[in-house]
Amino acid sequence: MKVNGEIVSIQENCSLGEYLKKHGFQTGRIAVERNGEIVPKAQYETCMLSDADTLEIVHFVGGG
Amino acid sequence: MTREEYHAICDKRFGEEVYDKLRDSRVAVAGLGGLGSHIAVMLARSCIGTLHLIDFDVVDISNLNRQEYYVSHIGRPKTECMREKLLEINPFLNIITNQVKVTEDNLKELFQKESIVCEAFDRADQKAMLVNGLLAAFPDIQVISGSGMAGYGDANEITTKKLFSNFYQCGDGVTDSQNVGLMAPRVSICAGHQANKVLQLILDK
Numbered sequence: 001m002k003v004n005g006e007i008v009s010i011q012e013n014c015s016l017g018e019y020l021k022k023h024g025f026q027t028g029r030i031a032v033e034r035n036g037e038i039v040p041k042a043q044y045e046t047c048m049l050s051d052a053d054t055l056e057i058v059h060f061v062g063g064g
Numbered sequence: 065m066t067r068e069e070y071h072a073i074c075d076k077r078f079g080e081e082v083y084d085k086l087r088d089s090r091v092a093v094a095g096l097g098g099l100g101s102h103i104a105v106m107l108a109r110s111c112i113g114t115l116h117l118i119d120f121d122v123v124d125i126s127n128l129n130r131q132e133y134y135v136s137h138i139g140r141p142k143t144e145c146m147r148e149k150l151l152e153i154n155p156f157l158n159i160i161t162n163q164v165k166v167t168e169d170n171l172k173e174l175f176q177k178e179s180i181v182c183e184a185f186d187r188a189d190q191k192a193m194l195v196n197g198l199l200a201a202f203p204d205i206q207v208i209s210g211s212g213m214a215g216y217g218d219a220n221e222i223t224t225k226k227l228f229s230n231f232y233q234c235g236d237g238v239t240d241s242q243n244v245g246l247m248a249p250r251v252s253i254c255a256g257h258q259a260n261k262v263l264q265l266i267l268d269k
Binding site: 028029030031041063 | 099191214227229235239
């Protein structure tokens with residue numbers, strides 16, 4: 001799988017929610033695009049990842 | 065100053081074709097704090113025909129160090145102060161305001177007419193809520209966000225990046241308001257990046 005331009009390996013049957021948790025992302029402060037489409041937060045746990053996926057994960061910081 | 069005089073000057077400054085595109089366009093600014101107040105001023109000067117300004121807050125003393133407000137604005141809604149200010153810059157703008165806090169529940173209704181939105185909120189979770197909500201609800205919308213512009217570190221760290229197909233992020237991506245203080249120059253630079261991306265999206269279409 002590709003995440004923010006880098007090739008990463010994932011376990012089988014891994015949901016997006018599990019992947020994000022495992023890698024320390026705060027799900028309340030990010031947005032995720034999977035294969036060119038935004039993944040709504042409500043679908044993080046049901047969205048199953050595959051090796052062919054391309055993810056872009058954006059992390060927001062406060063201020064503005 | 066008459067409308068005709070103003071249009072004639074803008075035709076000269078921008079070129080007629082560019083000015084027509086700018087006048088025909090519409091942009092929403094979500095949040096009128098350090099980012100949004102500067103973005104709104106720059107878009108008004110750029111003659112964006114319709115500006116939709118959204119903010120729930122009133123001007124506070126603590127805003128004066130980095131937001132486009134004056135002492136005379138303290139205690140008044142930011143939407144109202146900004147409308148007055150923008151009409152002093154360009155009296156021929158169409159300005160729509162909503163003094164409301166954006167939530168997942170009202171987001172669709174608030175932004176249904178928009179094709180370009182500048183995210184200019186303060187809190188990281190609110191930024192994420194807005195960007196996620198807009199991109200999920202409106203497949204063709206273009207969202208330009210600001211993230212990472214606190215402190216007085218290297219101004220050249222602030223950039224514009226296209227991160228998703230319809231999503232741009234301006235800022236350094238790192239510095240937040242918790243650890244390095246809030247200064248006027250970097251927030252203005254980031255706002256400039258956002259406003260400039262708006263112009264690119266309108267004019268390079």
